[in-house]
Amino acid sequence: MKVSIIGAGNVGALIGMRIAESDLCDVVLLDMIEGLPQGKALDLSTAAPIVGHHRKITGTNDYKEIVGSDVVVISAGLSRKPGMERKDLLKKNAHIIKDVVSKVTTHSPDSMILVVTNPLDVMTYLAYKLSGFKLQRVFGVAGVLDSARFSTLIAQELNVPVSQIEAVVLGGHDKTMVPLPRHSTVSGTPLTQLLSKEKIEELIAQTRETGAKIVSLLRTGSAYYGPSASAYSMIESIIKDKKEVIPTSAYLSGQYGLDDICIGVPARLGREGIEEIVELELNKEEREALNRSAETIKKSIKELMKEIKY
Numbered sequence: 001m002k003v004s005i006i007g008a009g010n011v012g013a014l015i016g017m018r019i020a021e022s023d024l025c026d027v028v029l030l031d032m033i034e035g036l037p038q039g040k041a042l043d044l045s046t047a048a049p050i051v052g053h054h055r056k057i058t059g060t061n062d063y064k065e066i067v068g069s070d071v072v073v074i075s076a077g078l079s080r081k082p083g084m085e086r087k088d089l090l091k092k093n094a095h096i097i098k099d100v101v102s103k104v105t106t107h108s109p110d111s112m113i114l115v116v117t118n119p120l121d122v123m124t125y126l127a128y129k130l131s132g133f134k135l136q137r138v139f140g141v142a143g144v145l146d147s148a149r150f151s152t153l154i155a156q157e158l159n160v161p162v163s164q165i166e167a168v169v170l171g172g173h174d175k176t177m178v179p180l181p182r183h184s185t186v187s188g189t190p191l192t193q194l195l196s197k198e199k200i201e202e203l204i205a206q207t208r209e210t211g212a213k214i215v216s217l218l219r220t221g222s223a224y225y226g227p228s229a230s231a232y233s234m235i236e237s238i239i240k241d242k243k244e245v246i247p248t249s250a251y252l253s254g255q256y257g258l259d260d261i262c263i264g265v266p267a268r269l270g271r272e273g274i275e276e277i278v279e280l281e282l283n284k285e286e287r288e289a290l291n292r293s294a295e296t297i298k299k300s301i302k303e304l305m306k307e308i309k310y
Contacts, residue, residue, distance in 0.1 A: 001025040001239055004066035004108065006100050007076030008037040008059070010221065011116055014228035015073055015235075017044055020055040022232075024239055028058045028065050031076070037061065063103045069111045071235055072104050074127065077117035079222040089118050094304055097123050101130045112238065112273045115140040115249070116231055118222075120173040122300045124249045125262040126308075135251040136273040142173040143247020143264035145230040150179050150207045157203060158194065160186060167191075168280070169207070169247060170264050171293035177264070178289045179204045183280055237269040244269060245278050255279055257287070258294050261301070 003019055005012045008031035016027045027044075029037040041059030048054070058065055066072060077093040097117060104113060113131060115124040115138070124140030131138055146169040155162040164187045171178035181200045184191040191200060214223040237244040248267040252258045255277045256265060266278040282290065 001070045002068060003071045003235055004028040004069040005073045005075060006030050008040050010224035011227050012075040013040045014224055015231050018228060018232040020044060020057050021051045021053050023053045023055060024236060026056040030060050034061055063107045066108045069108045071114055071238060072108055072111045073114045073116060073231060074100055075116040076100055090300060090304055091307055093117050093123060094126055094308055097126050098130060101127050105131050112137040116227060121249050121262045121297045122304055125301055128251050139274055140249030141231045142249035143169045144233060145226050146177050147247050148226060149210045153203045153206050158186060171290055172263060172297050175208045176293035176296045177208055178293055179207055180286060234269055241271040250274055250277060261294055261298055263294055263297055
């Protein structure tokens with residue numbers, strides 16, 4: 001099996017490293033910059049005798065190398081800089097996605113597309129519309145990363161291992177994300193029974209600001225360890241047909257009362273891609289928050305489709 005990664009920057013290269021070093025499948029790194037993917041592929045390949053994997057890692061500038069891919073990861077695009085909002089990336093990255101998707105559909109029409117490029121939900125929607133693929137085969141990295149960030153903050157607050165925490169975050173991969181304390185647990189106990197409402201709200205606010213905080217601290221780029229781990233978890237569930245329920249930016253056609261939108265929801269990922277959208281029971285407050293997040297995404301989608309004359 002083979003996973004091809006379009007964009008060999010920090011996120012793309014780390015996804016490739018995680019795939020190869022877990023001995024999951026072969027990897028193709030593709031980038032527009034001559035020498036960049038070849039150099040990173042060579043570097044990763046020389047680590048094989050040390051870490052003990054047997055996977056082939058190819059670096060290329062030629063889309064012909066992605067033929068026969070099971071999953072194509074799109075991580076190409078500009079990353080946020082300090083002071084830059086996700087919407088600032090909208091137009092520039094949309095043109096990159098448009099070009100990449102046209103080449104993916106030409107050279108690997110039977111693959112699944114996993115979008116990592118921001119603004120995530122809007123770019124996932126664009127990739128779905130442009131590809132013509134079934135909705136089960138196009139999805140984005142979203143809630144899995146936000147849930148991990150929420151889990152980290154909960155673990156630090158309660159001084160417990162992160163392995164004991166199951167945090168759930170729905171909605172857009174932005175400041176409108178919807179962490180769900182009622183559905184988030186520590187060793188099976190709902191978070192609402194362990195922390196005060198005020199403390200939970202504080203953790204939720206920190207979760208929403210984590211991405212921007214990383215950008216501010218790095219100064220010259222955005223997060224890559226967390227996003228690459230998030231993408232890997234989704235790819236692993238697909239390649240191994242684990243059918244794990246993972247928060248995913250998925251195209252909805254009525255689920256959660258939403259239609260014609262890509263937004264973060266729990267999805268069962270297996271060999272066929274999205275095999276099920278899991279609908280959690282939401283109270284009025286949670287549903288209203290999800291609807292607000294959806295409206296923000298839909299507004300961006302409308303602006304984008306007008307811009308690219310879709």
